[in-house]
Amino acid sequence: MDNNRNFDLLTLGQVLLRLSPPDNERLVRGDTFVKQVGGAELNVAVGVALLGLHTGIISKLPAHDMGSFLKSKIRSYGVSDDYFIYDKSPGARVGIYYYENGAYPRKPKVIYDRSNSSFYSLDIDEIPEHVYGASRCFHTSGITLALSPKLRETTMEMIRRFKAAGTLVSFDVNFRGNLWTGAQAKACIEQILPYVDIFFCSEDTARLTFLKTGTAREMMKSFTEEYPISIVASTQRVVHSPKRHTFGSVMYDAKKDRFFEEEPYRDIDVVDRIGSGDAYISGALYGLLANDFDCARAVQFGNATSAVKNTIPGDLPSSNLEEIETIIHAHNQKGPQSEMAR
Numbered sequence: 001m002d003n004n005r006n007f008d009l010l011t012l013g014q015v016l017l018r019l020s021p022p023d024n025e026r027l028v029r030g031d032t033f034v035k036q037v038g039g040a041e042l043n044v045a046v047g048v049a050l051l052g053l054h055t056g057i058i059s060k061l062p063a064h065d066m067g068s069f070l071k072s073k074i075r076s077y078g079v080s081d082d083y084f085i086y087d088k089s090p091g092a093r094v095g096i097y098y099y100e101n102g103a104y105p106r107k108p109k110v111i112y113d114r115s116n117s118s119f120y121s122l123d124i125d126e127i128p129e130h131v132y133g134a135s136r137c138f139h140t141s142g143i144t145l146a147l148s149p150k151l152r153e154t155t156m157e158m159i160r161r162f163k164a165a166g167t168l169v170s171f172d173v174n175f176r177g178n179l180w181t182g183a184q185a186k187a188c189i190e191q192i193l194p195y196v197d198i199f200f201c202s203e204d205t206a207r208l209t210f211l212k213t214g215t216a217r218e219m220m221k222s223f224t225e226e227y228p229i230s231i232v233a234s235t236q237r238v239v240h241s242p243k244r245h246t247f248g249s250v251m252y253d254a255k256k257d258r259f260f261e262e263e264p265y266r267d268i269d270v271v272d273r274i275g276s277g278d279a280y281i282s283g284a285l286y287g288l289l290a291n292d293f294d295c296a297r298a299v300q301f302g303n304a305t306s307a308v309k310n311t312i313p314g315d316l317p318s319s320n321l322e323e324i325e326t327i328i329h330a331h332n333q334k335g336p337q338s339e340m341a342r
Contacts, residue, residue, distance in 0.1 A: 007135035013041025038315025047282020056080030062092030087118035102242035146179035224254035279309035
């Protein structure tokens with residue numbers, strides 16, 4: 001690591017309070033909520049930290065007890081709070097979302113209550129100048145760009161400043177139709193793609209948002225032909241039912257002009273799919289940053305980290321390096337396997 005870059009990864013995003021009825025209870029009926037912490041970019045920072053790299057998240061939290069709850073939870077996962085900004089205004093509030101589990105034929109449900117929370121007021125002048133050279137890699141997503149015009153302006157300027165400081169820029173499109181239209185997303189994201197080194201975009205998003213045509217691999221390669229992007233990753237999920245998924249991915253290395261993929265994880269026993277896409281990114285970024293940008297290893301780590309996150313309640317991954325390496329080994333092993341880790 002560069003001696004002046006204390007972090008392997010810094011992310012920018014909203015930290016959310018998640019409230020969900022226990023088990024398969026419904027939002028309209030239950031009396032109890034389980035309180036958890038989440039948010040796309042936080043999920044990525046936590047996943048990479050658990051695998052052993054030094055990570056932090058840039059965010060803005062209310063300076064009251066709920067902000068303290070979020071901060072202590074985040075610190076418990078080994079993610080730095082060095083770049084938290086605290087909102088002391090009377091109207092300071094945390095973004096909330098409500099999540100209801102699904103069971104076939106009832107789909108999982110999400111309701112957001114995040115508008116005008118403290119993170120929405122984040123200003124570029126609140127970010128300390130030294131942050132731009134403090135990390136090897138910076139990651140954010142289309143969710144952050146979509147939240148508000150103010151945040152969009154702040155985030156786009158931060159991306160430019162990180163890139164100017166020689167920091168690798170990672171970006172996940174993470175399109176959400178309830179936040180902005182495909183046309184808005186395309187117009188905005190195309191402005192920041194010249195600064196992006198590592199790009200995460202699903203096949204559906206490439207077609208529907210960026211209006212790409214051709215095979216998944218042709219679309220992935222086209223991004224690197226149009227912009228100076230080094231690596232493109234695309235996840236592939238087949239939802240058989242809310243409780244049974246198959247998950248895999250493809251990664252393209254533009255420098256080597258090579259695609260990398262492996263056998264997908266089939267018939268995953270899904271407990272909670274929220275955050276599994278972010279878990280993929282955490283595994284993939286860990287694989288790249290810890291293995292000299294070895295895309296084959298990045299695909300293995302990304303797929304395994306996402307597959308196991310599906311089996312864990314809550315947004316955040318909880319797998320350390322030893323567990324993920326064991327899962328990768330088992331995934332590649334032929335023949336009979338032990339049914340218990342002991």
